[in-house]
Amino acid sequence: MAALPLKNVCTTILAFLALAWLSQAELDAHYYDHSCPQLEKIIKETVLNASKHDPKVPARILRMFFHDCFIRGCDASILLDSTPTSKAEKDGPPNISVRSFYVIDQAKAKLEKECPHIVSCADILTIAARDVVTLSGGPSWEVLKGRKDGRVSKASDTRNLPAPTSNLKQLIQSFASRGLDVKDLVTLSGGHTLGFSHCSSFEARLRNFSLLHDIDPNLDSEFAQNLKKKCPKKPFRAHNAGHFLDSTASVFDNDYYKRLLAGKGLFISDQAIVGDYRTRWIVEAFAKDQNLFFNQFIASMLKLGNLGVLKHGEVRRDCRVVN
Ligand code: HEM
Numbered sequence: 382m383a384a385l386p387l388k389n390v391c392t393t394i395l396a397f398l399a400l401a402w403l404s405q406a407e408l409d410a411h412y413y414d415h416s417c418p419q420l421e422k423i424i425k426e427t428v429l430n431a432s433k434h435d436p437k438v439p440a441r442i443l444r445m446f447f448h449d450c451f452i453r454g455c456d457a458s459i460l461l462d463s464t465p466t467s468k469a470e471k472d473g474p475p476n477i478s479v480r481s482f483y484v485i486d487q488a489k490a491k492l493e494k495e496c497p498h499i500v501s502c503a504d505i506l507t508i509a510a511r512d513v514v515t516l517s518g519g520p521s522w523e524v525l526k527g528r529k530d531g532r533v534s535k536a537s538d539t540r541n542l543p544a545p546t547s548n549l550k551q552l553i554q555s556f557a558s559r560g561l562d563v564k565d566l567v568t569l570s571g572g573h574t575l576g577f578s579h580c581s582s583f584e585a586r587l588r589n590f591s592l593l594h595d596i597d598p599n600l601d602s603e604f605a606q607n608l609k610k611k612c613p614k615k616p617f618r619a620h621n622a623g624h625f626l627d628s629t630a631s632v633f634d635n636d637y638y639k640r641l642l643a644g645k646g647l648f649i650s651d652q653a654i655v656g657d658y659r660t661r662w663i664v665e666a667f668a669k670d671q672n673l674f675f676n677q678f679i680a681s682m683l684k685l686g687n688l689g690v691l692k693h694g695e696v697r698r699d700c701r702v703v704n
C-alpha cells in the first residue's frame with residue numbers, strides 16, 4: 382500500500398509545482414518586445430485621451446479589470462458581448478454597471494493596425510488598468526504580459542463577485558478562494574480611492590438599517606445625512622444618483638483609508654475592513670503611509686493579474702466577440 386500511492390502523490394505534487402511555475406513563467410514583461418514594440422505607448426495614449434474626454438474612464442477601467450480577473454481569471458471575459466443564445470458577464474445580475482468598454486475597443490483597433498492579431502484583449506485591459514492608476518497620480522509598474530483570451534462569458538457568473546453588503550468573513554473567503562490574502566483584500570479595496578457609486582449599493586445603511594438603528598451606527602452621522610440627501614427614496618431620485626467613493630475621487634491616493642477611519646467608507650464591505658482587528662492595522666498603516674500603500678498595491682495588482690491566466694487560447698480580433 383505504501384510505495385505506489387506515495388510515489389503517485391509525489392509525482393502529482395511535482396506536476397502541480399511545475400504547472401504553477403510554468404504559468405507564472407509564462408507571463409513576461411518583454412512578451413511583445415519583438416512582435417509589438419509600440420504596444421504600451423499605443424495603450425497609454427488611448428487611455429490618456431479617453432480620460433481627458435471623460436474623467437470617469439480611469440475608475441471604470443480599474444473596476445473592469447478587477448471584475449474580469451475575479452470571474453474566470455484575467456481572460457477578457459468581461460469584454461465579450463451577449464449573443465442571441467448567451468447573456469454575457471457585462472449584462473449580468475446584479476447590474477454590475479461596468480462601463481467604458483469603448484476605450485479598450487479604441488486601443489484594440491489601433492493595435493490591430495500596428496501589429497495585427499498579436500496582442501490579447503486580456504493584456505490590453507491589464508495594461509490599461511495600470512495606466513489609469515498612474516495617470517490618476519498613483520504608482521507605476523511593469524505589467525507582465527502573455528495572457529490569452531477566453532471564449533466564455535456568462536451573466537450568471539457575476540454572482541461570484543463580492544457584494545457591497547459582504548461582511549469581513551465573506552470578503553476574506555472570496556479573496557482566499559482566488560489565492561489572495563487578507564493584505565491583498567485591504568490593499569485592492571484601495572481601488573475605491575477612485576470613482577462613484579449608485580445609491581443602491583449603500584442605501585441599506587441609510588434607512589431602517591436594523592431593529593435598533595435607523596442609520597448604520599458605523600457611519601459618521603454628518604456623512605450619513607449627506608448621503609441621505611443625495612439618495613432620496615426611490616421614486617424621488619434620478620436613476621444615476623449616488624456618491625463618490627472618496628473625496629478625491631479622481632486622484633489615486635491613500636485618502637480612502639483615512640476616510641475609513643473617519644466612518645466615511647461607503648459600503649458595508651468598506652466598513653468591514655476597518656471594523657475588525659485582523660484588517661484594521663493594515664488600514665491604519667496605509668492611512669499613515671501612502672508609499673507603503675502604493676508599494677503593496679503594485680504587489681497585489683500583480684497577483685490579481687495572475688489569476689486564472691490562460692496560456693493556451695486565442696487572441697481575439699475584436700474584444701467583443703470570440704474569433
Ligand atoms: C472588496 C470587494 C469589493 C466590493 C464589494 C466592491 C463593490 C463595489 C461597488 C458596489 C461599486 C459601486 C458600483 C455602482 O454602484 O455603480 C464599486 C465601485 C468601484 N470599485 Fe469596487 N468593490 C470591491 C473591490 C474592488 C477592487 C479590488 C477594485 C480595484 C482594484 C475596485 C474598484 C472599484 C472602482 C474603481 C469603482 C468605481 C467605479 C466607477 O466609478 O464607475 N473595487 N465597487
Ligand SMILES: *[C@@H]1O[C@H](CO)[C@@H](O)[C@H](O)[C@H]1NC(C)=O
Pocket residue numbers: 427430431434487
Ligand atoms: C480621443 O477620444 C475621443 C473621445 O473618445 C475620440 O473621439 C477620439 O477619436 C480619440 N482620439 C484618439 C487619437 O484616440
Ligand SMILES: *[C@@H]1O[C@H](CO)[C@@H](O)[C@H](O)[C@H]1NC(C)=O
Pocket residue numbers: 471472476477478
Ligand atoms: C443594467 O445595465 C444596462 C447596461 O449595461 C442598462 O441598460 C440597464 O438599464 C441596467 N438595468 C438596471 C436595472 O439598472
Ligand SMILES: *[C@@H]1O[C@H](CO)[C@@H](O)[C@H](O)[C@H]1NC(C)=O
Pocket residue numbers: 589
Ligand atoms: C423596516 O424593516 C422591518 C424589518 O426588516 C420591516 O418590517 C419594516 O416594514 C421596515 N420599515 C420601513 C419603514 O421600511
